[in-house]
Amino acid sequence: MSSLSTKQQILISGVGAVSPAGWSADELVTATLANKILPHQELTREGCEHSCKIRRVPKPQQKQSFARHPRLRRASAISRYVAAAGLEALGDTRATAVTEEKLRLGIIVVFATGCVTYTRRFFEEMLDDPSLASPILFPETVFNAPASHLSAILGSTGTSYTLLADSAGFLSGLQLARDWLLTDQCDGCLVIGAEETDWLISEAVHLFSREAILAEGAGALYLEKSESPASSTSPKAQLCQLTPPLLYTNRQDKKSAAAKMRDLLEINPSQEKQTLLVDGLQGVRASDQIEAGTWQDWQGRRLSPRRLVGDALGASVAWQCVNAVTLLDNSYHDCCSAIVSGIGLNQQSQAAIFSSHY
Amino acid sequence: MPTGNGQLHRNQSYNRVVISGAGIVTSMGLGWENSTDGFRAGTQAFRDITLFDTSRQRVHQAGQVMLPDHLPSTRLKKRQLARIDRASQLLIHVTAEALKQSSWSADDLGEDIAISLGSSAGAMFCGEKFTQSAIEQPNHRVGQASRIHLYQTQHQARTLEDAFGIQGLVNIISNACASGANAIGHAFRLLKYGLHQKAIAGGYDALSQLVFAGFDSLQALTTTLPPRPFDANRDGLALGEGAAVLVLETLDSARQRNADILAEICGYGTATDIHHLAQPHPEGDAALSSMKSACHEAQLNPQDIQYINSHGTGTPKNDIAEGRAIQRWAGAHCNQVCVSSTKASIGHLLGGAGAVETVISLMALQGQWLPPTTTIHTPDPVCTFDLVRESRDARLDAVLSNSFGFGGANATLILKKFA
Numbered sequence: 001m002s003s004l005s006t007k008q009q010i011l012i013s014g015v016g017a018v019s020p021a022g023w024s025a026d027e028l029v030t031a032t033l034a035n036k037i038l039p040h041q042e043l044t045r046e047g048c049e050h051s052c053k054i055r056r057v058p059k060p061q062q063k064q065s066f067a068r069h070p071r072l073r074r075a076s077a078i079s080r081y082v083a084a085a086g087l088e089a090l091g092d093t094r095a096t097a098v099t100e101e102k103l104r105l106g107i108i109v110v111f112a113t114g115c116v117t118y119t120r121r122f123f124e125e126m127l128d129d130p131s132l133a134s135p136i137l138f139p140e141t142v143f144n145a146p147a148s149h150l151s152a153i154l155g156s157t158g159t160s161y162t163l164l165a166d167s168a169g170f171l172s173g174l175q176l177a178r179d180w181l182l183t184d185q186c187d188g189c190l191v192i193g194a195e196e197t198d199w200l201i202s203e204a205v206h207l208f209s210r211e212a213i214l215a216e217g218a219g220a221l222y223l224e225k226s227e228s229p230a231s232s233t234s235p236k237a238q239l240c241q242l243t244p245p246l247l248y249t250n251r252q253d254k255k256s257a258a259a260k261m262r263d264l265l266e267i268n269p270s271q272e273k274q275t276l277l278v279d280g281l282q283g284v285r286a287s288d289q290i291e292a293g294t295w296q297d298w299q300g301r302r303l304s305p306r307r308l309v310g311d312a313l314g315a316s317v318a319w320q321c322v323n324a325v326t327l328l329d330n331s332y333h334d335c336c337s338a339i340v341s342g343i344g345l346n347q348q349s350q351a352a353i354f355s356s357h358y
Numbered sequence: 359m360p361t362g363n364g365q366l367h368r369n370q371s372y373n374r375v376v377i378s379g380a381g382i383v384t385s386m387g388l389g390w391e392n393s394t395d396g397f398r399a400g401t402q403a404f405r406d407i408t409l410f411d412t413s414r415q416r417v418h419q420a421g422q423v424m425l426p427d428h429l430p431s432t433r434l435k436k437r438q439l440a441r442i443d444r445a446s447q448l449l450i451h452v453t454a455e456a457l458k459q460s461s462w463s464a465d466d467l468g469e470d471i472a473i474s475l476g477s478s479a480g481a482m483f484c485g486e487k488f489t490q491s492a493i494e495q496p497n498h499r500v501g502q503a504s505r506i507h508l509y510q511t512q513h514q515a516r517t518l519e520d521a522f523g524i525q526g527l528v529n530i531i532s533n534a535c536a537s538g539a540n541a542i543g544h545a546f547r548l549l550k551y552g553l554h555q556k557a558i559a560g561g562y563d564a565l566s567q568l569v570f571a572g573f574d575s576l577q578a579l580t581t582t583l584p585p586r587p588f589d590a591n592r593d594g595l596a597l598g599e600g601a602a603v604l605v606l607e608t609l610d611s612a613r614q615r616n617a618d619i620l621a622e623i624c625g626y627g628t629a630t631d632i633h634h635l636a637q638p639h640p641e642g643d644a645a646l647s648s649m650k651s652a653c654h655e656a657q658l659n660p661q662d663i664q665y666i667n668s669h670g671t672g673t674p675k676n677d678i679a680e681g682r683a684i685q686r687w688a689g690a691h692c693n694q695v696c697v698s699s700t701k702a703s704i705g706h707l708l709g710g711a712g713a714v715e716t717v718i719s720l721m722a723l724q725g726q727w728l729p730p731t732t733t734i735h736t737p738d739p740v741c742t743f744d745l746v747r748e749s750r751d752a753r754l755d756a757v758l759s760n761s762f763g764f765g766g767a768n769a770t771l772i773l774k775k776f777a
Contacts, residue, residue, distance in 0.1 A: 045496070047496045047497075048496035048497060049496075049497050050497070071635065111532075112510070114532075119485075119568070120489060122568065122571075122572065123486065123489050123490075123493075123568050124493060126567065126568060126571040127490065127493065127494075129414060130414050130415050130567075130571040130574065130575075131414055131415060131416070131574075133571050133572070133574075133575045134575065135575040135576045135577070138572035138573075138575050138576060139576075139635045139636040139764055140635075141568075141572065142478065142534050142763075142764045142765060143478070143532035143534070144532060144533050144534050144763070144764070144765040144767055145635060145764070145765055147765065148630070148632075148635055148764075148765030148766050148767075149635070151630045151632050151766065152632040152766075155632060156630065156632070157629050157630050157631070157632060157643075157644060157647065158629075158630065159628045159629075159630070160533070160628075160630050160765075160767070161531050161533060161540065161544075162531065162532045162533055163529060163530060163531060163532070164477075164480070164510075164511040164512065164530045164531075164532050165512055165528075165530065166510075166512055169512075172527075172528075172529065176529065179547075179548075179551070179553060183547070183551045185547075200489060200492060203492060204488070204502075204506045207499060207502055207503045207506065208503065244527065245527060245528065247516070247519060247525065247526075247528060248516065249516065249519050249520055249525065250433070250435065250520045251523075251525070252525075346507070346510065346512065346513075346516075347512040347515075347516065347528070348528070
């Protein structure tokens, strides 16, 4: 392994997304910029008096070649989201390089709830009669099944971690990717946050807020370091800063963790006008209180994609990052940096700064 | 020189990483002292499952842990103690033991410590309660918010932090049955590269009805307990539950406080087996890659390693694939490598397996003995290595622990005597 170097920059060279807006990062960003709240559906089930609001991923408008892979034939939706977002972020050329063992790829997938649909279905079968529960469903309930399918599609035998965390965990995934790259454990790294909807998790979210709208999908970033022969000649942004994850404990509540997170960001007030804030506001008062308070005096531009597409738990901060990187790459209102605020539900607050200078 | 917050320091050479504390709980017992004799003798510790109903399943026993009525003294509030889940209890017991052994002071705990945990199911028991209630009583919401809160895996990490006043980076890795080994390997790398100076790393899983029914549905559970890893007539695995945690620190950190060093972690390897979601490549390609990678990092050759604590589930496909990988890895040296599977004694602990088996390997290294697999009647022909079937003493300098999981997650750890 090569020695550590702080001269290396961590570059974002690809983005991918699957969301209620469609099967690409462009569709997600277009929906964000349109600032129009996407339509939702009411999810009901027999015997339940309550309905829940959700935003599902639409059916793809064209056939997807990866979907024909044998691994995805009986996989649940979340595996297809992970594969689609990951492959989009990686791009065809790099995907071929991985398959040909010319690029050592690290894969990090982050979930809050993961493969909930098959887990719930298997559990229902088990309650009915455990001796008849389906052996086809069970392996797909394992948290790392989607990461495994993506590795198989790419033919990648390198390191793959599935991390469990609240929505801010995607930024911990970026931190892990950065560490892997700077210690030469891989040439490039995909970080993917994903979730799928199911009545089970929708009702769980509904317990905490009846206004909340659960969404599903995935967001992905492809990271590489600047001084690598495999690096892209046209990166989209640089990952400049990641705050440490500020945990919620008996000694540090969510509000103080979020405040500390903001204090740790290396942005002074004079820079705010050139900085885009992509926050986690959902348009739900109870959930937004701390996020709103943390950024109440923000002077710069601000986007809140969760308010438009919904809260997709482990995928939400990934979508915020996809928006931030894409908009910087497109010189959005001459912003030269973007902050992604990750104030997680019940574990940690963490933030990232991306820059268009690299 | 605490670096804190994961920031890389320029011109830093790699750190040596040592183990200064360990905690373990399995069906064999709670704590190192209560477990050593059983693992050394290859005793089986399976009992009737009382945590859930198995009357409609083929199998009724597992390596269920007998937990004491009380937890060790911690900083948890009454409210937290009142609703603590089984997985968190397992974690607290082993962390208390590991911290006591390490002699970390309150000041040590107040520093930036990396917490790296592996679990495949977390507190699935709480998730099951939530789901069952939602299915059977869809309009009854009392207690549901609490159940879903407790179910989330980050809750166990939070409980651990609150229990011992630890504040630091948390990573929860869920790579199926390799999770515990990945968590230790991840912490090892954080310390090796100077991203942190201290870590608490390990794995855990409590028995859950869903997971039990899942393995039963795959017909992966043995119906003729005890399990017989590497036996020609093996017919499946037994499930177990438990946890293990290691206190890790850089050698500099341990020396500064004159810590007792139990062993050194010197190598970690990973590989992804893309053959099938739930079956290994028959020639053990990824297992071989993982073992080679760990040896490369440890700067050791197969002849430098005296003992392998195998993944050894007792399923027909795993044991053949792992056996082939060991043969290919060891080459001409194969018949001199001692191999056993401690899953014959306590079952397969899933996300906890890699961590628990690392601690068993550590016990063996410390005591200079080999934990046997005493359930083998007829060794499988793949066992051209020295299959340890009876308790024996040995001179051990370095040991290797394999962990493989669904999704093709393969991980290998190498420990060596500290010198």
